[in-house]
Amino acid sequence: MDYPVDISLKPDVTGFFDDATNTISYVVKDPNSNSCAIVDSVMDIDYAAGRITYAHADELIRFVEDNGLKLEWLIETHVHADHLSAAPYIQEKLGGKIGIGEHIVTVQNVFGKIFNEGTEFQRDGSQFDALFKDGDTYTVGGMEVFAMHTPGHTPACMVHVMGDAAFVGDTLFMPDGGSARADFPGGDAATLFDSIQKVLTLPDETRLFMCHDYGPNGRDIQWETTVGEEKAHNIHVGGGKTKEEFVQFRTERDATLDMPKLIIPSLQVNMRAGEVPTDDDGVPMLKVPVNGL
Numbered sequence: 001m002d003y004p005v006d007i008s009l010k011p012d013v014t015g016f017f018d019d020a021t022n023t024i025s026y027v028v029k030d031p032n033s034n035s036c037a038i039v040d041s042v043m044d045i046d047y048a049a050g051r052i053t054y055a056h057a058d059e060l061i062r063f064v065e066d067n068g069l070k071l072e073w074l075i076e077t078h079v080h081a082d083h084l085s086a087a088p089y090i091q092e093k094l095g096g097k098i099g100i101g102e103h104i105v106t107v108q109n110v111f112g113k114i115f116n117e118g119t120e121f122q123r124d125g126s127q128f129d130a131l132f133k134d135g136d137t138y139t140v141g142g143m144e145v146f147a148m149h150t151p152g153h154t155p156a157c158m159v160h161v162m163g164d165a166a167f168v169g170d171t172l173f174m175p176d177g178g179s180a181r182a183d184f185p186g187g188d189a190a191t192l193f194d195s196i197q198k199v200l201t202l203p204d205e206t207r208l209f210m211c212h213d214y215g216p217n218g219r220d221i222q223w224e225t226t227v228g229e230e231k232a233h234n235i236h237v238g239g240g241k242t243k244e245e246f247v248q249f250r251t252e253r254d255a256t257l258d259m260p261k262l263i264i265p266s267l268q269v270n271m272r273a274g275e276v277p278t279d280d281d282g283v284p285m286l287k288v289p290v291n292g293l
């Protein structure tokens, strides 16, 4: 298979686990320079108190500074529904461009309606510095990387392939975790299956980095596996499971799941590239659409 970039480079990947949301943020360093990217940062929120803090983001910032790295990109694999992005906070301190998939526009339209946003909420992705199309390439230092459109969990999901490391977002979980839900507005189980197959066409030795891990069956938290491991052992799609089997299982399972605890604040912030919305007087404010989700 042909790839738009050299996928044999081996970037240094450091994962940072966020206990509150079971999210893993990554610093990815070009092996041949001090340039790096951050994938899926987290801003802390105490939703009951309406309080936002930055301990997790500060840890990423400290790591970048302590290692003398130059931050070039803040990548969002998708509009997360379970945690808030800290991209603007980190950008203010370290620079870098915030990038997401071009189908953010669809997500903004869907949730712009649900949150009854006014016309001041732009639905054109302009809150982000870069909108990626399927197959788009960009660089982290001298390392050329590419984005793969992988809808299904959400319409804007992308997997970012940086050398031999792929950041799968919520396309896949660890082999014993399976896959993410496909029942959010704009999600689709059959589409997710096809996207997973696309990721699994990468070489077997490709390192895969998860956005989430919940330590199923009491095991310790893990976030790294390979394409080969997922193909052989993923409990939802591995070992030759068919699309029909997957769709039936995923649909039945999704019907039993509660909404993520932070979906209401997460969507409002993340569809704005991590900026907290403000009311007419410019005061930071979040809404709760009653029976809207």
Ligand SMILES: [Fe+2]
Residues within 6 Å of the ligand: 078, 079, 080, 081, 082, 153, 170, 180
């Ligand atoms: Fe997600």
